[in-house]
Amino acid sequence: MIDMDKLVDTKASTQSKQVFWDQDVYDQEIKNIFGRSWLFLTHESLLDKEGDFITTKMVEDSVIVTRHTDGSLKAFINACSHRGNSVCTADSGNTKSFVCNYHGWVFGTDGALVDVPLREKCYHDELDRASLGLKTIRVESYRGFVFGCFDETAPSLEDFLGDWGWYLDTWMVGAGEGVELVGPPMKSILKCNWKVPTENFVGDGYHVGWTHASALNVLGGELGGLAGNQADMPFDELGIQVTTRHGHGFGVIDNAATAIHANKGGYVKFMEETTPKVAEKLGEPRAKLYNGHWNCSTFPNCSFLYGTNIFKVWHPRGPHEIEVWSWVIVHKDMSDSTKRDIVKEAVRSFGTAGTLESDDGDNMVQSTHTNAGPHSREGVMNSSMGQGYEGEHPDYPGIVGSSFIGETSYRGFYRFYQEMMSADSWDDIRANDENWADCFPNKDYWKDRLAARSAQAEEK
Amino acid sequence: MHNTEAKERVSAQLHYELSQHYYQEATLLQNAEFGAWIDTFVAKDLHYWMPVTERRYAKDKRPAPTPYDMAIYNDNYDEMKDRVARLLTGAVWMEDPRSTVRYLITNVEAFHTDNDDEFVVQSNFAVYRHRGQLEHSEHVGCRQDLIRKVGNGFQLARRKVSLDARVTEDKNLYIFF
Numbered sequence: 116m117i118d119m120d121k122l123v124d125t126k127a128s129t130q131s132k133q134v135f136w137d138q139d140v141y142d143q144e145i146k147n148i149f150g151r152s153w154l155f156l157t158h159e160s161l162l163d164k165e166g167d168f169i170t171t172k173m174v175e176d177s178v179i180v181t182r183h184t185d186g187s188l189k190a191f192i193n194a195c196s197h198r199g200n201s202v203c204t205a206d207s208g209n210t211k212s213f214v215c216n217y218h219g220w221v222f223g224t225d226g227a228l229v230d231v232p233l234r235e236k237c238y239h240d241e242l243d244r245a246s247l248g249l250k251t252i253r254v255e256s257y258r259g260f261v262f263g264c265f266d267e268t269a270p271s272l273e274d275f276l277g278d279w280g281w282y283l284d285t286w287m288v289g290a291g292e293g294v295e296l297v298g299p300p301m302k303s304i305l306k307c308n309w310k311v312p313t314e315n316f317v318g319d320g321y322h323v324g325w326t327h328a329s330a331l332n333v334l335g336g337e338l339g340g341l342a343g344n345q346a347d348m349p350f351d352e353l354g355i356q357v358t359t360r361h362g363h364g365f366g367v368i369d370n371a372a373t374a375i376h377a378n379k380g381g382y383v384k385f386m387e388e389t390t391p392k393v394a395e396k397l398g399e400p401r402a403k404l405y406n407g408h409w410n411c412s413t414f415p416n417c418s419f420l421y422g423t424n425i426f427k428v429w430h431p432r433g434p435h436e437i438e439v440w441s442w443v444i445v446h447k448d449m450s451d452s453t454k455r456d457i458v459k460e461a462v463r464s465f466g467t468a469g470t471l472e473s474d475d476g477d478n479m480v481q482s483t484h485t486n487a488g489p490h491s492r493e494g495v496m497n498s499s500m501g502q503g504y505e506g507e508h509p510d511y512p513g514i515v516g517s518s519f520i521g522e523t524s525y526r527g528f529y530r531f532y533q534e535m536m537s538a539d540s541w542d543d544i545r546a547n548d549e550n551w552a553d554c555f556p557n558k559d560y561w562k563d564r565l566a567a568r569s570a571q572a573e574e575k
Numbered sequence: 576m577h578n579t580e581a582k583e584r585v586s587a588q589l590h591y592e593l594s595q596h597y598y599q600e601a602t603l604l605q606n607a608e609f610g611a612w613i614d615t616f617v618a619k620d621l622h623y624w625m626p627v628t629e630r631r632y633a634k635d636k637r638p639a640p641t642p643y644d645m646a647i648y649n650d651n652y653d654e655m656k657d658r659v660a661r662l663l664t665g666a667v668w669m670e671d672p673r674s675t676v677r678y679l680i681t682n683v684e685a686f687h688t689d690n691d692d693e694f695v696v697q698s699n700f701a702v703y704r705h706r707g708q709l710e711h712s713e714h715v716g717c718r719q720d721l722i723r724k725v726g727n728g729f730q731l732a733r734r735k736v737s738l739d740a741r742v743t744e745d746k747n748l749y750i751f752f
Binding site for chain 1: 625627629630631632635643645646647648649650654657658660661662664665666667668669741742743744745746747748749
């Protein structure tokens with residue numbers, strides 16, 4: 116039996132090292148977390164026409180997502196209902212049906228069993244085809260981003276995202292026609308636990324200056340100053356971190372949306388043109404976020420960098436390995452040349468051969484595999500940076516941390532991780548809706564800080 | 576950009592020279608002499624491209640990827656030079672101690688083009704990367720190059736690198752192919 120209070124200590128801001136290594140922890144994650152959460156599948160822009168399909172994974176389950184003939188999205192397990200063989204072996208395409216290679220059973224784009232060879236002669240027309248469709252998966256979209264869920268009792272995708280949707284809307288609906296994902300995804304193997312990159316993206320502004328010193332040195336510009344943590348910067352005035360009810364969170368560096376891009380002319384112009392529209396539609400607080408650079412994770416395993424615009428899923432392959440899939444986010448109404456520039460720069464920095472991605476991977480592998488040693492695996496990891504310097508904010512929902520270099524959203528991720536791992540059902544989780552933020556006890560942090568800031572401004 | 580037409584095969588002498596050029600290039604990369612490589616073996620109008628190629632059914636008539644599509648590498652000369660500069664900063668922590676990278680370059684087939692000084696050259700590669708104690712990876716694929724005769728040597732003007740694997744079995748691919 117796993118002791119959940121020892122696995123994650125929200126008061127001390129620590130996690131047992133077992134979270135990166137133990138098989139029984141992983142097995143419980145598969146059941147309690149991946150079996151109950153909404154998992155990213157694809158984007159509607161990649162399933163444009165009826166009959167379009169993609170194949171993906173929900174952890175280690177192979178999944179087909181289709182645009183059915185009635186225009187709706189369907190998702191089902193890629194395993195024949197007869198003997199379990201895959202019914203689709205392509206990454207994507209357009210089809211009327213999926214035919215199993217083994218005995219030729221034919222399934223429609225809604226997963227229904229539509230034809231069986233020798234049905235009359237050898238099954239004597241007695242096969243109950245209606246009950247032999249492919250196993251279907253609950254599928255919903257948020258602003259075109261398609262997610263699947265194995266749990267019928269889980270809240271809607273919109274409720275699962277909760278306040279995180281309020282933040283996502285900043286760029287998903289703030290400007291023009293919204294966004295799309297550019298694929299096909301790059302895919303690579305990283306020998307690390309799935310939570311290492313998830314926690315890194317959800318809230319690790321701290322590593323940027325050191326891990327990425329080489330790339331920042333070459334890049335120069337706004338981010339060059341972070342290289343090697345040399346510059347004297349007022350970090351508490353440069354951005355924030357946020358965590359929300361279901362563990363989704365992010366850190367934002369103000370005014371840095373386009374900072375990583377070398378050929379940024381088109382992107383900068385697009386941002387300048389659209390910012391007033393975002394302010395008009397969604398208000399100033401989100402217009403400010405719109406111009407920031409975000410590092411984010413949608414619980415449990417979908418991470419992205421808004422601004423740099425790389426979008427990733429970490430598919431677990433056991434406790435010590437993941438498959439990394441990477442797409443690029445672009446705004447639908449950007450010009451083709453601006454879209455191309457963004458794709459190129461996103462990939463150059465955070466694609467499979469990305470100059471910043473290259474720095475991260477090794478840290479993630481080492482942080483996992485040191486735990487092979489039983490003595491290394493004893494004890495806990497620390498994520499206490501900025502603890503107490505966080506709370507409810509008048510403008511921004513969730514719990515807001517004082518700086519983009521802090522570990523507020525780490526703590527928020529592991530808080531919900533522990534909650535999900537401990538809960539027997541979504542009803543148990545719903546029962547905590549009112550008190551989930553109790554582990555962030557400094558309720559007046561922002562009230563006091565904003566009052567001090569305005570007093571300071573008055574003095575001047 | 577990458578569709579220069581290949582004409583007749585080059586002579587044995589020219590084939591020998593081009594093969595030697597590839598071995599020298601591999602030696603520079605193996606020795607981490609990236610500065611010498613980019614300065615002398617690479618043309619200023621370089622396009623270095625590693626497309627992402629999906630697994631698709633034979634009946635799928637969508638066109639093959641172009642440099643306007645998703646790609647792992649899609650760099651011009653200055654962008655490659657920035658990659659080299661990063662590797663030479665001394666701040667790439669995972670390269671100290673250094674990895675060893677070994678190149679096996681084979682199946683070199685070289686063809687004339689409409690330009691006397693340019694050749695289309697195809698080659699296969701196996702690249703082995705070892706690091707630390709037991710860490711290793713291998714990458715197999717082919718390259719389609721446009722190679723230009725410059726002085727007594729050759730320079731790379733276009734390179735399309737095709738990896739055989741759909742999923743890259745490595746933590747990153749910042750090595751050059």
